[in-house]
Amino acid sequence: MPSYTVTVATGSQWFAGTDDYIYLSLLGSAGCSEKHLLDKPFYNDFERGAVDSYDVTVDEELGEIQLVKIEKRKYWLHDDWYLKYITLKTPHGDYIEFPCYRWLTGDGEVLLRDGRAKLARDDQIHILKQHRRKELETRQKQYRWMEWNPGFPLSIDAKCHKDLPRDIQFDSEKGVDFVLNYSKAMENLFINRFMHMFQSSWNDFADFEKIFVKISNTISERVMNHWQEDLMFGYQFLNGCNPVLIRRCTELPEKLPVTTEMVECSLERQLSLEQEVQQGNIFIVDFELLDGIDANKTDPCTLQFLAAPICLLYKNLANKIVPIAIQLNQIPGDENPIFLPSDAKCDWLLAKIWVRSSDFHVHQTITHLLRTHLVSEVFGIAMYRQLPAVHPIFKLLVAHVRFTIAINTKAREQLICECGLFDKANATGGGGHVQMVQRAMKDLTYASLCFPEAIKARGMESKEDIPYYFYRDDGLLVWEAIRMFTAEVVGIYYESDQVVEEDLELQDFLNDVYVYGMRGRKSSGFPKSVKSREQLSEYLTVVIFTASAQHAAVNFGQYDWCSWIPNAPPTMRAPPPTAKGVVTIEQIVDTLPDRGRSCWHLGAVWALSQFQENEPSSGAFLREADWRRRHLPSQGPLVRQQRVNMGSCSWACTQKSILSRSL
Structure with a gap:
């Protein structure tokens, strides 16, 4: 009688093992086996991290094995089980792997296909077509869209982490508990001792060093020592936490009535301001988004303030970017002066601090939260709803959105919710x-x-005109590597543009992103469908780059750049100055966050900048394809040192490597 060797791999995460009964059935093209209990006498099967083998004998030849059915039945109490994969050795000596990588809960069962990626058009057998359809029907019931706030991209329908489908929950919820992480950060940074003085001000800038006592890298030290300098201020718009706002100024805006006479002491080429603009030497950062945003009033004992600055910057003869004019609100007037480097030191310093605070707000909420986390969640939900596990695009993307939905759900539960952290x-x-x-x-x-x-x-694409923009330089290398890789993957499974267009599962995935994620806005430019392999490759590059490289670029450097409080104040306790010549150092210190909010801020940026213990190194999937050796030469610092985000196995563009060349 034919005999099969079945190898079962149990996950290594906490509580992955089970004491429940596990049954296996083989479904082949020539017949189906009986249900076999996988059990070795006097042996504890399916322990955490175990790989167990069993001999399964069948009455007759089953033909080509199409599906493996696994059933879990209660032994004493229901005991969840995480099944990684099953390997089957056939009577003919062939090995077939059936990946699972999911939890079996309760009296559960799962039908597994072999690991080969297949488009729907490749499945001609009824049982495989049915398996594909039922998987999506089940997932669409589990992964439902929800509007968390009006106007937001839709998110997963789950009030808290435990409401999520078991397969996308964190292995240990403690690892992403923001309250616990804040507390751990306070403890690790030795700042709990200041919390009893929550609303009291610091005495001077040096006083901030009292909570800045555990520095783990040279970047944060350098920020602390040079944050008041114009060169450091300008450099951060290129390679700091938020290197996405600076743009080349092609025309001076009417709302910023700056003149050559105001800034001529900063212009080094003996040209007028208008001529410098024409030559491409003027840059601008406009925080118009913050204009009219309500400041935090959750604590009636402490007034908090926001501004919407406009900052004009200049590329000097050394090709470094430095600020030359700052207006702290959008409408010009006598009570909204333009601050200049030639002003009194305290005036200019406070103006720069206001810009840095505004930059922090846009970074955290828009650059980081919206444009990486929430967007990647949209891709993830749409993927689970519309692409079966056997689909090649699912296999490509699933690693890059790993835990994205879970971390966002936890954030909505504890971090960005009403009265949250x-x-x-x-x-x-x-x-x-x-x-x-x-x-x-x-x-x-x-x-x-x-x-x-x-x-x-x-207008920031020219390396010759803007030579120290490492975010751009490294990012383009990573983008191109991902694009070339996705193009090769697409080329393997889609032999023509017609096959792309006829892949209804793929088109449903794209439509879900457009309709639910982008709320059906034509102005978003998101395609409802793609008609060519080139378009598909670009789309996949967007998904992977956003969930990995872009997130890492704006996330993992937060402690580096934001731990020195005056360089990234999370709040300001006095309104922007309305006149020049009246600001003192004491007023600046009183405007900066109080002791308690400084501690909360420091704990937050420390916690957000940490890597997960089980976080894989970047480029793992490309290394397997020998991609790095062939396409990324050794001079690329980003690829050598980067890590990943949100559980992704993709590239990352963290600031640590970018800055290693320049500070």
Whole structure:
């Protein structure tokens, strides 16, 4: 009688093993086996991390094995089980692997296909077509869309982490508990001792060093020592936490009535300001998004304030970017002066601090939350709803959105919810961050997620004109590597543009993103469908780059750049100055966050910048294809050192490697 050797691999995460009964059935082209209990006498099967083998004898030849059915039945109490994969050795000596990588809960069962990626057109057998259809029907019931706030991209229908489908929950919820992480950060940074003085001010800038006692890298030290310098201020718009706002100024805006006479001491080429603009030496960062956003009022004992600055920058003869003019609100007037480097030191310093605070708010809520986390969640939900596990695009994308939905759900539960941790330290807490996302949705376009197009749209593409923009330089390398890889994958499974167009599962995935994620906005530019292999490759590059490289670029450097409080104040306790010559150092310190909010802020940026213990190194899937050796030469610092985001196995563009060449 034919005999099969079945190898069963149990996951290594906590509580992955089970004591329940496990049954196996083989479904082949020539027949189906009986249900076999997988059990070895006097042996504890299916322990955490175990790989168990069994001999399964059948009465007659089953033909080509199409499906493996696994059933879990209660032994004493229901005991969840995480099954990684099953390997089958046939009577003919062939090995077939059936990946699972999911939880079996209760009296559960699962039908597994072999690991080969297949388009729907490749499945001609009824049982496989049926399996494909039922999987999507089940997933669409589990992964439902929900509107968390009006105007937001839709998210997963789950009030809390435990409501999520078991397969996308974190292995240990403690690892992403923001309250616990904040507490751990406070403990690790030795800052709990300041919390009893929550609303008291610091005495001077040096006083901030009292909570800045556990520095783990040289970047944060350098920020602390040089944050007041114009060179450091300008450099952060290129390679800091938020290197996505600076753009080349092609015309001076009417709302910023700056003249050559005002800034001539900063201009080094003996040209007028208008001539410098024409030569491409003037850059601008406009925080118009913050204009009219409600400041945090959750604590009636502490007033908090926001501004909407406009900052003009200049490329000097050393090709470094430095600020030359700052207006702290959008409407010019006598009570909204333009601050200049030639002003009194305290005036200029406070103006720069206001810009840095505004940059922090846009970074956290728009660049980080909206444009990486929420967008990647949209891709993830649509993927689970419309692409079966056997689909090649599912296999390509699933690693890149791993845990994205879970971390976002946890954030909505604890961090950015009403009265959440975000409200404790941030001036945009209490609802301001919601208003910001609602406004920023109009600028969330497909083109803006295409890295090369986004760089070009801001006029920042020229390496000769802007030589120290490492975010751009490394990002373009990573983008191109991912694009070439996705093009090869697409070429394997789609032999023509027609096959792309006829893949209804793929088109449903794209339509879900457009209709639910982008709320059906034509202005978003997101395609409802793709008609060519080239378009598909670009789309996949957007998904992977956003969920990995872009997130890492704006996330993992937060402690580096934001841990020195005066360089990234999360709130300001006095309104922007309305006149020059009246600001003192004491007023600046009193404007900065109090001791308690400084502690909360420091704990937050420390926790957000940490890598997960089980986080894989970047480029793992490309290394397997020998991609790095063939396409990324050793001089690329980003690829050598980067890590990943949100559980992704993809590239990352963290600031640590970018800055290793330049600070």
